[in-house]
Amino acid sequence: MKINLAKSAGFCFGVKRAIDIALKTAASEKNVYMLGDIVHNEDVVKQLRKAGIKKIARLASGKNKTFLIRAHGIGGKALQKALKRGYRVIDATCPMVKEIHKIAQRMEKESYRIIVIGDRLHDEVSGIIGQLKNKAIVIDNSEHIPVKTIKKLKKACVVVQSTQNLEKVLKIVELLKKHIPELKFFNTVCKPTRMKQEEIKRMPLENDIIIIIGSKNSANTKRLYEISKSLNKRSFWVSSKKDIRRNWFKGVKNVGITAGASTPDYTTQEVITYIKQIT
Ligand code: SF4
Secondary structure (H helix, E strand, C coil): CCCECHHHHCCCHHHHHHHHHHHHHHHHHHCEEECCCCCCCCCHHHEEEEEEEECCCCCCCCCCCCCEECCCCCHHHHHHHHHCCEEEEEEECCHHHHHHHHHHHHHHHHCCCCEEEECCCCCCHHHHHCCCCCCEEEEECHHHCCCCHHCCCCEEEECCCCCCCCHHHHHHHHHHHHCCCEEEEECCCCCCHHHHHHHHHHHHHCCEEEEEECCEEEEHHHHHHHHHHCCCCEEEEEEEEEHHHHHHHCCCCEEEECCCCCCCHHHHHHHHHHHHHHH
C-alpha cells in the first residue's frame, strides 16, 4: 500500500512563522498575552500555554506585559489600544495578510470602496476592515451580495481573505462586475492556500481513500474534508491517530493524506506511522 502525503499538508508558512515568534518571545519574556488562540488546534494551543503565553479575551492594563499579534493580524484600532494601554507589541501577522492590509489602505486612499470577500466573523477579516477609515463591505457568499448597496458604487476594490475558496471568489467577482462600473480585483488568496486547494481537487481522484488530519474546530480542515468527500466518498477526517479504523484500508492500494493549516507535522507523522503499523 502506498501512502501519498500532500505537499501542502499541515502548517502554512505564516502559521509556522507566528508559532516560532510566539515561542521565541515566551522564552525571553514573562508576561506574554495573546487575544484568542494562535490556531485552531488543541495541541498547539497547549504547547503555547506550557511555554507561558496567556490567552485573553480583551486588553487590560499592559504595564510590563507583551502583546503578541497572531498570524491573522488585528485592526488598527486594536493595535492603538494595546499601545495606549502600555503593552510592548510583537507583531506575528503573516506578511501575506499585511500585504492585504496595504492594498486595502492604498485603494481606499484612491477613493475606492473596499469590498472584502471572506468570513464575516473571522479575525483576519476583522483585521482587514479594521485598517480602514470607511466601512468596508464584507461578502461571504454569492447569495449574500448586498445588491442595493453595490448598485450605488461607481468604483470599488475587492480584496480576499487569504484562505477563501478561489472558485467561490471568482463567482462573486463576476457578479459584482455586473453592477460596479470600475471594479479592481486583487486576488489575495495566498499561495499556500491555493496549493492546498489544487491538491485536494486532485488527490481524492488519484487515491482509493483520503485521510484529512485536523481538529474538528478547524474551518480550513472542514473545507478540505468537504471538497474531498464530494470527489471521493472514502474520505475520512481524523483529529489524531486514535480516530483511524483498520477496516478503512481493506483492499486499498493508495492512501492520500493531507492536513489542515493548523495541524502540526508531528500529528501527521504519528498518523502515518500508525497506518503503517496496522496495515
Ligand atoms: S493561510 Fe496564507 S495568509 Fe494565512 S497565515 Fe497562512 S500563509 Fe499567511
